[in-house]
Amino acid sequence: MTDLTTLQQEIAAEQRHLDLVYARLAQLRRTAAKAEQEGYQLARVGNFGALVERDAMVFHAARRRHALDAEHEGLVFGRLDLRDGQVLHVGRLGVRGERSEPLVIDWRAPAAAAFYQATAADPQGVVRRRMIQSANERVTRIEDDLLDPGAAPSGMRVVGDGALLASLAKATGRGMRDIVATIQREQDEAIRSPAGGVTIVSGGPGTGKTAVALHRAAYLLYSDRNRFAGGGVLVVGPSGVFVEYIASVLPSLGEETATLHSLGSLFPGVVATRTDSAAVAAIKGSLRMRRVLERATHDAVPGGPTELRLLYRGELLRLDATQLDRIRARALPRGARRNEVRRAGIDGLFQALWSQVQRAPVGRLPEKANFEDDLAERGEFRDFIRAWWPRLHPWHVLGWLSQPERLRRYAEGLLSHREIRALSASYQNLDADGPTIADVAILDELDELLGKPMRPAKRRRDPFLLAGGVREVSTYADRQRAARAHAAERPEDYREYAHVVVDESQDVSPMQWRMLGRRGRLASWTVVGDPAQTAWTGDPRELAQSRDKALGRRARHDYTLSTNYRNPAEIFAVAAKVIREVAPDLALPTAVRTTGIEPVELTVSAGELPGATVRAVTELLGEVQGTVGVITPVPRRDEVSGWLADLAGPRLQVVTSLQAKGMEYDGVVLLAPTEIRTDSESGVRTLYVALSRATQRLTTIDPTR
Numbered sequence: 001m002t003d004l005t006t007l008q009q010e011i012a013a014e015q016r017h018l019d020l021v022y023a024r025l026a027q028l029r030r031t032a033a034k035a036e037q038e039g040y041q042l043a044r045v046g047n048f049g050a051l052v053e054r055d056a057m058v059f060h061a062a063r064r065r066h067a068l069d070a071e072h073e074g075l076v077f078g079r080l081d082l083r084d085g086q087v088l089h090v091g092r093l094g095v096r097g098e099r100s101e102p103l104v105i106d107w108r109a110p111a112a113a114a115f116y117q118a119t120a121a122d123p124q125g126v127v128r129r130r131m132i133q134s135a136n137e138r139v140t141r142i143e144d145d146l147l148d149p150g151a152a153p154s155g156m157r158v159v160g161d162g163a164l165l166a167s168l169a170k171a172t173g174r175g176m177r178d179i180v181a182t183i184q185r186e187q188d189e190a191i192r193s194p195a196g197g198v199t200i201v202s203g204g205p206g207t208g209k210t211a212v213a214l215h216r217a218a219y220l221l222y223s224d225r226n227r228f229a230g231g232g233v234l235v236v237g238p239s240g241v242f243v244e245y246i247a248s249v250l251p252s253l254g255e256e257t258a259t260l261h262s263l264g265s266l267f268p269g270v271v272a273t274r275t276d277s278a279a280v281a282a283i284k285g286s287l288r289m290r291r292v293l294e295r296a297t298h299d300a301v302p303g304g305p306t307e308l309r310l311l312y313r314g315e316l317l318r319l320d321a322t323q324l325d326r327i328r329a330r331a332l333p334r335g336a337r338r339n340e341v342r343r344a345g346i347d348g349l350f351q352a353l354w355s356q357v358q359r360a361p362v363g364r365l366p367e368k369a370n371f372e373d374d375l376a377e378r379g380e381f382r383d384f385i386r387a388w389w390p391r392l393h394p395w396h397v398l399g400w401l402s403q404p405e406r407l408r409r410y411a412e413g414l415l416s417h418r419e420i421r422a423l424s425a426s427y428q429n430l431d432a433d434g435p436t437i438a439d440v441a442i443l444d445e446l447d448e449l450l451g452k453p454m455r456p457a458k459r460r461r462d463p464f465l466l467a468g469g470v471r472e473v474s475t476y477a478d479r480q481r482a483a484r485a486h487a488a489e490r491p492e493d494y495r496e497y498a499h500v501v502v503d504e505s506q507d508v509s510p511m512q513w514r515m516l517g518r519r520g521r522l523a524s525w526t527v528v529g530d531p532a533q534t535a536w537t538g539d540p541r542e543l544a545q546s547r548d549k550a551l552g553r554r555a556r557h558d559y560t561l562s563t564n565y566r567n568p569a570e571i572f573a574v575a576a577k578v579i580r581e582v583a584p585d586l587a588l589p590t591a592v593r594t595t596g597i598e599p600v601e602l603t604v605s606a607g608e609l610p611g612a613t614v615r616a617v618t619e620l621l622g623e624v625q626g627t628v629g630v631i632t633p634v635p636r637r638d639e640v641s642g643w644l645a646d647l648a649g650p651r652l653q654v655v656t657s658l659q660a661k662g663m664e665y666d667g668v669v670l671l672a673p674t675e676i677r678t679d680s681e682s683g684v685r686t687l688y689v690a691l692s693r694a695t696q697r698l699t700t701i702d703p704t705r
Helices: 006-045 048-069 110-117 162-171 174-191 207-225 225-231 240-247 280-286 287-295 321-331 343-361 367-378 380-390 394-400 404-411 417-426 438-448 476-488 510-519 540-551 569-578 608-624 633-644 673-678 682-691
Strands: 076-084 086-093 102-106 126-135 139-148 200-201 235-236 256-262 306-310 315-319 498-500 523-530 557-560 564-567 590-593 601-602 628-632 652-656 665-671 694-704
Touching: 006 076, 006 086, 006 126, 006 139, 006 564, 048 601, 076 110, 086 110, 102 682, 110 126, 110 207, 110 564, 126 608, 174 207, 174 321, 207 225, 207 498, 207 523, 235 240, 240 256, 240 367, 280 287, 280 315, 280 438, 287 306, 287 404, 287 438, 287 510, 287 540, 306 343, 306 367, 306 380, 315 343, 315 380, 315 394, 321 343, 343 367, 343 380, 343 569, 343 665, 367 380, 394 438, 394 476, 404 417, 438 510, 510 540, 564 569, 564 694, 569 590, 569 682, 569 694, 608 628, 608 633, 608 665, 633 652, 673 682, 673 694
Parallel strands: 086 102, 200 523, 200 557, 235 256, 235 498, 498 523, 564 590, 601 694, 628 652, 628 665, 665 694
Antiparallel strands: 076 086, 076 126, 126 139, 306 315
């Protein structure tokens, strides 16, 4: 074991306990299945009492077996090390050993409350809190919070952010212990902020903003479960890479209570990972884009019919393109939703055609209702309606923007000619490349502008109805469980969350705030960010107005985290020097750790870059026990991944400078910082983010030009 890292040793220790739990679980399941089978045998006695006893025995055994099966995945997700030396594992249900010793404490039990409620300012007897992530029956990740460093025994190992706080707490001198107390107090106050209203947490790199946001979500879910689990908690991050990271940190609560999304996956059926340039993202994120989209949703369908010709009682009825446009415009005034007023368009056609019939010598006029019925039954008329006024999906209208002539018409007077050209170029390969992250908010806006087609309500299926109309025998408990499951079902595009957490909020555009606002109309909010890290290059006033509109008039609770305890001072000094170039008066957090190890800065020729990258990554993998992140300019990611294919493993991750936002690594190799700096207006801020991701070692490699 001596050659294993601390992280590996601690994972192995948790795996041994998990193996014991699952072995016991398998034994309990066999016992429950046997009891269920024996219950059925009681029916052979033949009297009424035996049948009642059978039903009770089978019901309780089946319910226990169902619970054991349902909670199998991710059964153990936490551990508490208490001041009195007791160790408690927390999970989805309680499991006791053969001698009745507790192997897992049910998260709903009073003994598990400290897992959610304890903080560094109020440890509640907890020395170390550990979050455990597993897949199938294997432990894959652990993350520690050291809540009471003074009570930690000398041999206690701590991983993750907890290890950094532990190292600060053990440092000599009263000043360092005061710093730890400051960190803990700041974070605790934000975590326990009032449940209602909007909690805004700001702070620079390494101040623990994300940890505060996720602990706050867990705290709210536990302290008022009916409210927040019933309505749901939505956690939104900037990228899929970031969401995967926080998914391993946010503890499961045994139910589907927290929903995790990136800004690129909030619209149903779309998971966007591509990014636009800062200039194009500013166009797509601007509120001017909404007016462009409104014009698009009111336009004629590309390739749609420009004329309607019908024979009625020997007379030709005809509507030309001008008449059709006029009918569409009357049926679709500004503010109307196209999919919801389709009937008004059809009525407009009937009225225009009826006017022609009234002027034509067709003999005795039919009743207008009969006339409309006659037309509605004709296949050519129905085909025309489907082509002229189809039910549109947002994706259809987004595709119209890839036609330069249409885009120019929609954007005329709203966007400059330069902006129109840039936007047009970004949509030229839309079908092949798919949408960008910024396009997801556009799809959501189009969904709002188009509205939902009118459809009959779906009848709920009876879960106990079998084939042939036979109804399955069920108990009252079965029916109650089915009713609760149905009530908990949420549509794919759910918009009634009780709480919304937005991390890295400084990068949310006005259009994205509108998208978030639709999902948080009934919610309280936790908004976390750092203005110094923003990549938004559009109108700051428009951004502030959009954010305020999304958050509404709810009470605001502001908190600022002032201490950077992740970056060593030697590393943060490099990042601070960069951001001072564009924001010399910005209040930056104070980095309180020192390692005595300066960042390594390398300059190599372009041809030497692949080899230098492999050597630097290999060196860092040997120097640090945890993760190594390789941060690249956006266009270089796939190329760099290819260079490092032989080193690929769970400790190594290659990300772009944009995907690195919100992430942290023990060691970082930052490639081509000059390219990142000069890529866009926000290049300096993006470089600042990339330089502040490392907790131990930083190497930058710049190719000469």
